[in-house]
Amino acid sequence: LSFPVLITPVNEGMVVDEEKYQVHACEAEHSVPTFSFLFEEKEKPGTFYPDKANSLGIPKGELWHKLQQGEEVVIENKSIKPSEVMGPNVPGKKIGISGDTRPTKKLEEFFKNCDYLVFDSTFSDELKEKAVESCHSTAKEAATFAKNANVSNLILTHFSARYKNENVLLEEAKAVHNSVIAAKDQLKINIV
Structure with missing residues (x-):
């Protein structure tokens, strides 16, 4: 390789603490060790009067x-x-990212009150048994998980190749959660 590769072991808990944000890791349930991540912006000062x-x-x-x-x-x-002379502090944004995983209570608590959550939705609910066997999630499970965790915006990802497009998964999730989109390559989201 023409560039250095730095390998940093990750454990559960805070893995990055910068001036304006923190990153936390939580072990996810999958067939191999994997982590989910929470990017949390620190509180900002309120309005100066x-x-x-x-x-x-x-x-x-x-x-x-x-x-x-x-x-x-x-x-x-x-x-x-x-x-x-100032208004109350403004809470920072919370963005969660979880790749291959089953929805668990532990992750639900970890992602509680996220503004945005990117979450595994490999299968439709008719293939829930396959999702359980392969340690993935259905779109309906992802939406139910997000609703239970009080997530504002859900972004479905990691779709099985069996689906020609994500509409079936998207509709399944939208029946449960009111703010859902399907991820796609080079998707950009304006975090407000």
Whole structure:
């Protein structure tokens, strides 16, 4: 190879912790060891209200910046907390990705309240027995799983080649969950 290959063993739990996000891993149920991943954006500061800062006599500039960064400031021996001039923190987005797997309670808890979840939906529900045998999921199971985990948007993936198109799987899932799409090569989703 003309480039280095770095192999990093992964265990359950937090596997990445950066300034703005974390990545967590959870072992999935499949015929070989496999993991599902949760990308979690950290909370962001709420809206800064200049009118509130002005009414408290806080001069524009460095002190405004400190408050926006979550720091308390002192003016004329009076302590001012960020919460006095800012709205509540904004929760970060949660995006889950699970390849080959069966839907389990453990994964359901792991993906609880995800904004977006990419999940295995290899078979239609008429082949549920085959899905169980091969440690995969049906589209209906994926949708039920997402609904139970309070997932906002489900993205079906890993379709069996037996399906000429994904419509049968998509319709099966849409009967259970109200926001479902089928993944495709080079699919782009605007995370809002």
